[in-house]
Amino acid sequence: MNAFITRDFSVQYVAQYSDRDMDIFFTFAAWWAGQAGSILLWAWILSIFAAFLVLQNKAQHRELLPHAIGVMMAILAFFLGVMIFAANPFERLPFAPADGQGLNPMLQNMGMFFHPTTLYLGYVGFTVPFAFAIAALITGRLGDEWIRSTRRWTLFAWFFLGMGNLFGAQWAYVELGWGGYWGWDPVESASLMPWLVGTAYLHSVMIQQRRGMLKVWNMVLIILTFLLSIFGTLLTRSGILSSVHTFSQSAVGPLFIALIGLLIVFSFGLLFDRLPKLRSDNELDSLVSREASFLVNNLLLVGIAFAVFWGTVFPLISEAVRGVKITVGPPFFSTVTGPILLAMVVVMGICPLIGWRKATLDNLLWNFLYPMVGALVLVPILFAIGVRAPYALAAFAASGFVLGSLLLEFVRGVRARHRSSGQGYVKALFSLIWGNKPRYGGYVIHLGVILIAVGVAASQFYTTSVEETLRAGESLNIRQYTLTFKGMEQFNTRTRRVTAASLDVFENGKKIDTLTSTKMFYKQEENPTTEVAIRTTLLEDLYIIFASWEGDMASFKVLVNPMIVWIWIGGVVMLMGTVVAYWPDAREKHRLALRRPGIEREEVVAHA
């Protein structure tokens, strides 16, 4: 960091990714702009997590901690080794250039600060539950101690990985060149896969904590999640697959592949050896139970992750088998993951309505009735207001079903609380959530996911676009909007030359805004970058791209993207749900201890 701030261009990495004109914000973010810096960031975050873990567990988990720290240090040693032998961020040039090459203009966005850091917090965060799982396998302490001791770390890693994906989507949406908010680029897919398997793990561990079941499966899930995190890091920087995120081919690929191979052999070998000790404490009582529905949820989440993995690596498989390069892009991923995602959304609505252990089919069907009728009523209403794409109708109906089931769960929970404590309904709602944070925090997260699903479905099927070339004073029309081109303005800033095109926006004849889209020419960059202009409402985004100009004529591409803002709102709702679920819950500890006799007796006594 010191080398960046003092502009020490004798350090090759500093000369490659910064220059004298960069402000302090991007100077800081240039740290992880390249491969060597990203690996340094991985190692740095891992070191901090390990130190924090030692401090956090000074007086607890004494048997597991040394082994867990050992695993983390082994992984840290790998990253340090990569830096020493293959990608050294501190390598010096034989001379110090007068100035550096600067940061790629596409990376000069606020997203450069939030997207990589949150993703890496997620990737690295999953090292902790993985390390504890391996520690449990080594020590033979195969109860749910390793899960309880890492529950918050897992939630932390899962949350930041999800936020990293959302920050990336938001960045790609506002900055041309990344292919829209989700382009199924291999690197985007790479960060989605561990999130999906991590989500399956977060659900599956609930069964182990509550019923002492699925011990082997939980081990498999957390090992897979960590392996996919390493795979994501490999794809981001190795260049083994063509990606807009990959800025160079490099020698680190084989090292990461070797690490993944070693981890697979070691982790699954250890797991195989411990299989006899990983027997379930309980058996399944009924096929109609929350345990069974969680297994279906796991199947679908892992199924989507597999579909994404398969599509991501299929070009390599095709080349190896047939010697033919093919492309696996958005049409494949949308077709293959679409039906599984839809089934996943439906299962999200079913799970909360099924009780633990055993539910009677009669009551279950009756519980489904209200959300299902709600979904059924939604279809003709949506059809009447113009939603005709069958997939969109299915997605909205499924989302309506989930919202209905969540609402039902809250309403009935509040009524139960009102009945038992006599509290008013509003107070009952808050005490219900606060008294059962993991459960209701989880439901709030589900709500956020559904809002994201609605935003994605609407924007995928109902985006409208128009392209026109205008002189000053001329207008174009799109949906209810009329855009009148005001003219262009050119000016220079310290780092770039800017051409800005402004348009007055009229909605149904009334002026509502003036938007400006710009083209920016950076020194040392051949092609300009484009900053889009966006006007956001709850219903839709008006999205203006200043494409090109010649003389006094400017070309624009204008899109109306429906309900995009709900993707970002969904992210905020997920954040709120995660905070609730993350918050310490003494009652949860008490309940778990009561459910699992012989475990944590001292803690129960202390709590009582």
Place this chain on the structure above:
Amino acid sequence: MPDRRTTAAVVSLAILALLVFLTLVPAAMAGSETDDIAGQLTCQCGCGYTALACGGAMQCDVGDQMVALISQKFKEGQTRDEIMAYFIGQYGEKAPAAPTKEGFNLTAWIMPFFAVAAGGAVVYLVLRSWLESHRLQVEAEPTVTTDLGSYGDRIDRELEQYG
């Protein structure tokens, strides 16, 4: 008058049938035929995105030229299949943004669904075996049957026991 179980079962089946039907009907495209084809072709600039995404939104010259060529071929009266065949002839199998549905490429399409189906079969068999061993255990040591009663009762009990 149908009982509530029948009512609920009929509504459930209706919803499931509707969802299955909706996912099986090909999605109507909101954009033009040119956009549709451009969304099925990979931009040959090397970005990895479709010609529609790269040319239209990202202002890539190569993508823009591909979109213009598609539009021109439509105006010349060529069909969708002829246009796709033209691009495959020009750039090979990397031209389509998704693998063709023939030969070895078919495995790309089948494998994910096969994996989910196979996983589903394994989950079902595991659940069945657990249920069987639970049944044997219950027969050996009879316990009180868990009748969950109403939804409200279940909520009360679960909030206390499971959170």
